[in-house]
Amino acid sequence: MTPLRPLIVTMGDPAGVGPEIIARAWSTLSDSAGSLAPFVVVGDAQVLKAHGQPVEAVLSPADATSVFGRAIPVLHHPAPAQVTPGMPDPANAVAVADWIERGVDLVLSGEGCGLVTAPIAKAPMYASGFRFPGHTEFIAELTADVPFSGTRGPVMMLTAKDLRACLVTIHVPIDQLPELVTGERVARVARVVHESMKRDFGIAAPRLAMAALNPHAGEGGAIGLQEVKVLRPAAEALRAEGLNITDPLPADTLFHEEARARYDAVVCLYHDQALIPVKTLDFWGGVNATLGLPIVRTSPDHGTGFDIAGKGVARADSFIAAVRLASEMASARAAR
Numbered sequence: 001m002t003p004l005r006p007l008i009v010t011m012g013d014p015a016g017v018g019p020e021i022i023a024r025a026w027s028t029l030s031d032s033a034g035s036l037a038p039f040v041v042v043g044d045a046q047v048l049k050a051h052g053q054p055v056e057a058v059l060s061p062a063d064a065t066s067v068f069g070r071a072i073p074v075l076h077h078p079a080p081a082q083v084t085p086g087m088p089d090p091a092n093a094v095a096v097a098d099w100i101e102r103g104v105d106l107v108l109s110g111e112g113c114g115l116v117t118a119p120i121a122k123a124p125m126y127a128s129g130f131r132f133p134g135h136t137e138f139i140a141e142l143t144a145d146v147p148f149s150g151t152r153g154p155v156m157m158l159t160a161k162d163l164r165a166c167l168v169t170i171h172v173p174i175d176q177l178p179e180l181v182t183g184e185r186v187a188r189v190a191r192v193v194h195e196s197m198k199r200d201f202g203i204a205a206p207r208l209a210m211a212a213l214n215p216h217a218g219e220g221g222a223i224g225l226q227e228v229k230v231l232r233p234a235a236e237a238l239r240a241e242g243l244n245i246t247d248p249l250p251a252d253t254l255f256h257e258e259a260r261a262r263y264d265a266v267v268c269l270y271h272d273q274a275l276i277p278v279k280t281l282d283f284w285g286g287v288n289a290t291l292g293l294p295i296v297r298t299s300p301d302h303g304t305g306f307d308i309a310g311k312g313v314a315r316a317d318s319f320i321a322a323v324r325l326a327s328e329m330a331s332a333r334a335a336r
């Protein structure tokens with residue numbers, strides 16, 4: 001099989017742990033040529049150089065393959081404001097968004113096989129006028145006009161070990177869930193997940209589970225009506241379409257080892273219903289992936305870690321797992 005093009009890594013907030021986990025990940029992965037796609041970083045080369053690894057500015061992702069064994073290849077796009085680890089500056093937020101847009105463009109052009117995004121911090125991005133909740137919605141907007149055969153996302157998936165938890169709603173207040181958890185929204189997410197399990201994970205016959213919203217799946221309507229009125233009808237309609245998906249199941253018994261063995265992915269209804277089990281199962285190895293887009297995109301399961309940025313203690317495990325997963329997903333897409 002033809003070798004993959006490089007992965008495109010975006011630096012994220014330069015004041016966060018992104019630069020140091022990229023440097024640490026490179027020192028681990030630089031001799032993995034062949035088994036994993038190499039990566040090239042879109043960001044400020046000077047910021048990366050501060051983390052003790054060789055850095056080499058390149059002119060295109062194509063240069064990354066020959067450089068990756070000896071240095072971190074960087075497509076240098078300078079941060080406009082001074083970078084102080086742990087001290088985010090909204091003046092750099094526009095550059096952070098530009099790095100993401102550049103990264104998406106490089107994957108769409110075919111110069112990169114997938115995108116791995118180091119963490120951004122929402123507050124400084126919002127302060128600069130960034131109008132998206134996070135990477136997920138921004139990247140969906142950037143790829144909205146690109147043809148895509150299948151149900152279009154974005155769907156956020158958090159994965160660790162054998163758990164793939166996919167979100168129907170993301171960064172919304174809990175009191176909006178009864179209004180937002182609709183049959184249409186659940187069905188669209190389930191279709192995206194079903195198609196992604198085949199496209200991105202090579203699972204020919206995906207088994208999906210659906211989490212209930214209410215305790216004990218609503219206890220037949222005695223503890224809430226979403227399961228009776230919304231979720232079970234949606235599951236029945238999806239099964240009629242040919243998807244293998246359960247009725248809404250009590251979330252408290254969905255995530256233990258034996259339960260996880262019964263499904264390939266679980267459709268969860270809100271952020272913490274998915275993220276607590278994933279980050280509890282393996283905080284250091286968890287990965288955030290965006291499904292249902294024309295490009296592969298992954299990200300570590302943690303944020304910018306401003307409290308430890310620049311102190312040399314940030315772990316690169318999740319970032320390395322995100323690189324591995326993006327490489328695997330890109331390979332699965334290339335093999336189809």
Ligand SMILES: NC(=O)c1ccc[n+]([C@@H]2O[C@H](COP(=O)([O-])OP(=O)(O)OC[C@H]3O[C@@H](n4cnc5c(N)ncnc54)[C@H](O)[C@@H]3O)[C@@H](O)[C@H]2O)c1
Pocket residue numbers: 017021117118119120121122123135288299300301302303304305306307308313314315316
């Ligand atoms: N992929 C992403 O872009 C992403 C993911 C999650 C959160 N965020 C954003 O990051 C910002 C900070 O979020 P938060 O404080 O809720 O979570 P966080 O993950 O940044 O930090 C939570 C705790 O985990 C620690 N931690 C984080 N990464 C670590 C690493 N690599 N090694 C060791 N310890 C680590 C931090 O020191 C902190 O104590 C917020 O704006 C949030 O929205 C971004």
Ligand SMILES: N[C@H](C(=O)O)[C@H](O)COP(=O)(O)O
Pocket residue numbers: 133134135136137275288299300301302
């Ligand atoms: N909910 C995500 C997590 O905790 O990993 C995080 O906010 C990242 O969201 P984006 O990938 O949309 O930036």
